[in-house]
Amino acid sequence: MTETASAEEHTPDGLLGWCLVANVPRETAHGESGLDIQHGTKHFRAGTLLWLPPVRWDSGHGRRPAVGRHRGNSRRYVHMIVRADDLENFRVKGVYSEALVRSLNGYAHDPAAAPRTLQNPWSREQAQNWADHCNRHREPLFLEGHRYAHTRISVPNPPPAEIRIDGETFHLARYGTRGAHYSRTPPPVEWAPEQ
Incomplete structure (x- = not known):
C-alpha cells in the first residue's frame, strides 16, 4: 500500500502549532565595535532554544520578541526582546506544551476560552521561509x-x-x-x- 497523504496533511498527535525557533550562539559580541565577547547573552545561556513568535510590527534595530528559559531560572519561560544578531540555527519546530503556548501568547492568552490555542500562530510554510531567509547570512x-x-x-x-x-x-x-x-x-x- 502506498501512502497518498502528503507530509503537510499529517499532523503529529498533541501538536498545538508551529513556531520559528533559533539558538543562542556560544559567543555574542557586545560593546563598542563588538570587542566585548560574552558567552550567551545576559538573559539566556549559550545554546538556549528560543521560540520566536510572529511579529505584528517591527520593533526596530534588528530586535525581535523571543520566549525561552531564563539563565537564572531554567524552569520557567520568559518573554524578552533579543537582538537578531544574537541568534543562529533558525528552523521550524512544533509546539506541544501549554506553558509554552501561554508564554508565546503573552497578554493575549485567554485560559478560559482557549487554553491550548496559539493566538498568533505561524503557518509551517511561513516559518520555514523565515528560517531559510535568516540562515542565508x-x-x-x-x-x-x-x-x-x-x-x-x-x-x-x-x-x-x-x-x-x-x-x-x-x-x-x-x-x-x-x-x-x-x-x-x-x-x-x-x-x-x-x-
Whole structure:
C-alpha cells in the first residue's frame, strides 16, 4: 500500500502549532565595535532554544520578541526582546506544551476560552521561509570613506578578498563580528628572502 497523504496533511498527535525557533550562539559580541565577547547573552545561556513568535510590527534595530528559559531560572519561560544578531540555527519546530503556548501568547492568552490555542500562530510554510531567509547570512559591508554600512550591498560569509563596486576595486581590510570592512588600499605584500 502506498501512502497518498502528503507530509503537510499529517499532523503529529498533541501538536498545538508551529513556531520559528533559533539558538543562542556560544559567543555574542557586545560593546563598542563588538570587542566585548560574552558567552550567551545576559538573559539566556549559550545554546538556549528560543521560540520566536510572529511579529505584528517591527520593533526596530534588528530586535525581535523571543520566549525561552531564563539563565537564572531554567524552569520557567520568559518573554524578552533579543537582538537578531544574537541568534543562529533558525528552523521550524512544533509546539506541544501549554506553558509554552501561554508564554508565546503573552497578554493575549485567554485560559478560559482557549487554553491550548496559539493566538498568533505561524503557518509551517511561513516559518520555514523565515528560517531559510535568516540562515542565508550575509555580512554588512563597510567601505573606506563612508561612515555607515553600505545598505544595498552585502557580502557572503566569509567575505571575498576583493570586490568591485561601480568600477572601483576595494580590498578586504578587516573582518569581524560587525561585518566586512573594505579599503581602496591593497594589502601589503609580505616580503620573502630570496633563495
